[in-house]
Amino acid sequence: MHSSHIAQPADLDVVRDSYDRVADAYVELNLGDITTYPWLRTAIDGFAGAVKGLGPVLDVGCGPGDLTAYLAGRGLDVSGVDLSPRMIEHATRRHPGHRFSVASATELQPADSSLGGIAAWWSLFNLPRHILPEVLGSFARALVPGGHLIIGTHMGDGEIHRTEAYGAIPVTWTTYLWQPAELWALLAAAGLGEVAELRLHESVAGIPSLVLVARRPDHGTRVS
Numbered sequence: 539m540h541s542s543h544i545a546q547p548a549d550l551d552v553v554r555d556s557y558d559r560v561a562d563a564y565v566e567l568n569l570g571d572i573t574t575y576p577w578l579r580t581a582i583d584g585f586a587g588a589v590k591g592l593g594p595v596l597d598v599g600c601g602p603g604d605l606t607a608y609l610a611g612r613g614l615d616v617s618g619v620d621l622s623p624r625m626i627e628h629a630t631r632r633h634p635g636h637r638f639s640v641a642s643a644t645e646l647q648p649a650d651s652s653l654g655g656i657a658a659w660w661s662l663f664n665l666p667r668h669i670l671p672e673v674l675g676s677f678a679r680a681l682v683p684g685g686h687l688i689i690g691t692h693m694g695d696g697e698i699h700r701t702e703a704y705g706a707i708p709v710t711w712t713t714y715l716w717q718p719a720e721l722w723a724l725l726a727a728a729g730l731g732e733v734a735e736l737r738l739h740e741s742v743a744g745i746p747s748l749v750l751v752a753r754r755p756d757h758g759t760r761v762s
C-alpha cells in the first residue's frame with residue numbers, strides 16, 4: 539500500500555446518491571454494453587490484449603459491471619469497484635461469479651506494482667480537477683512496469699453542471715470536460731507514457747468522447 543491519502547471530493551456523497559438514483563435506468567438502457575459501441579470496443583480489445591498476462595486488472599467505476607465481465611471474457615483476471623452501492627448491486631446480480639466492491643477511486647490505495655491494468659471507463663469525469671492528478675498518480679504507482687491504464691471520458695472545455703440524467707432522473711453532479719493535451723500532461727506528470735488516443739467527435743451521449751491509453755514504463759523509470 540502507498541501511504542499517502544488522497545483528498546476526498548467535497549461532493550462525493552452527493553455524487554454517490556445521484557448514481558444510486560440513476561443505476562436502475564442505466565441498466566434498463568443497457569448503457570454499459572461495450573459491444574454496442576464499435577470504436578470503443580476496439581480500444582477496449584486493444585487494452586485487453588496489451589495487459590493480458592501482466593497481472594490483475596481493476597475496473598474503476600465499473601457501474602453495473604458489463605465492462606468487467608467483458609474483460610473477464612477476454613481472459614483477464616479482473617475485478618470491479620464503484621462508488622455507488624446500487625450500481626454494485628446490479629453488477630453482482632448481472633454478473634455472478636465476478637468480484638465487485640463499493641469504493642471511490644479516491645479511496646482505493648492499491649498496492650504498488652500490483653496491477654497489470656486499470657480501466658477507468660467514463661468514471662473519472664466527476665472528479666474535481668485538483669483531485670484527478672492524485673488519483674492518476676495512485677493508478678500509476680499501482681501498475682506493474684509495462685502495465686496499462688485506459689481512460690474513457692468526455693472531451694471538451696469547462697464543465698457541465700448536471701441536474702438530471704438518464705431519462706430526467708434528478709442528479710447533482712459536475713461533469714468535468716477534458717482536452718486530450720490536458721489529460722496527457724497529467725498522465726505524464728504521474729509517470730505514464732502515451733500509447734494511444736481515440737477521439738470520437740459524434741458521441742451517443744451528445745458530448746465528444748475521448749479514450750486515452752497510457753503505460754507505465756519498464757524497469758528503470760521512476761513513477762512520481
Ligand SMILES: C[S@@+](CC[C@H](N)C(=O)[O-])C[C@H]1O[C@@H](n2cnc3c(N)ncnc32)[C@H](O)[C@@H]1O
Pocket residue numbers: 553557569570571598599600601602603604605619620621622625641642643644658659660661662664665
Ligand atoms: C457513466 S457511469 C459508467 C459506468 C461503467 N464504467 C460503464 O462504462 O458502464 C459512471 C460510473 O462511475 C461511478 N463513479 C463516479 N464517481 C466515482 C468515484 N469517485 N469512484 C468510483 N466510481 C465512481 C458511478 O457510480 C458510475 O457507476
